[in-house]
Amino acid sequence: MEGAGAGAGFRKELVSRLLHVHFKDDKTKVSGDALQLMAELLKIFVVEAAVRGVRQAQAEDAILVDVDQLEKVLPQLLLDF
């Protein structure tokens, strides 16, 4: 997996809101550390999708990453996550 450097990322508050929307139980909470870790996981998810898209585009000699390239890398991406 590609390492993700410092830079853009998901804010803890956004991650918290994204998760809470889907919780079935009102009492469910997320620890601070878990939120930070989830932010990393989501970042990796996005970066992997992007990088795999790039590799596909390069393999096809495409000039940019379009949905056609993304579609091809999606199945494996979802299996890996």
Added chain:
Amino acid sequence: MEEEAEAEEQQRFSHQQRLKAAVHYTVGCLCEEVALDKEMQFSKQTIAAISELTFRQCENFAKDLEMFARHARRTTINTEDVKLLARRSNSLLKYITDKSEEIAQTNLERKARKKKKSENGNHNSRELAEAGVVESEK
């Protein structure tokens, strides 16, 4: 009260829209970084697709996390639950486990520094203010 239900539905919808917009922004930033690094552009549709995908993936993540915590008879989701999410790929699991240790270490150090400062009496106010600035930047 159909009107109430409709208003509630609309509120939920716009809340979701705002969340999606926030995700879209972050996804855009991350893709921009990758684009610069790999010298390859992304079409707008691709960024939108990744953004939609990420948003939907959060539903799976959230439900799984809640179940994992409940399985362990907890109401608070912790890092162990998150690591369980990353079990499908070995390299992903390793990356997340390493990150988890890094986070724990950083937070431990921050707490130790805070404790040290509060034990330092007079030097308190300026250093605590600095620590406050550092935290709000995160």
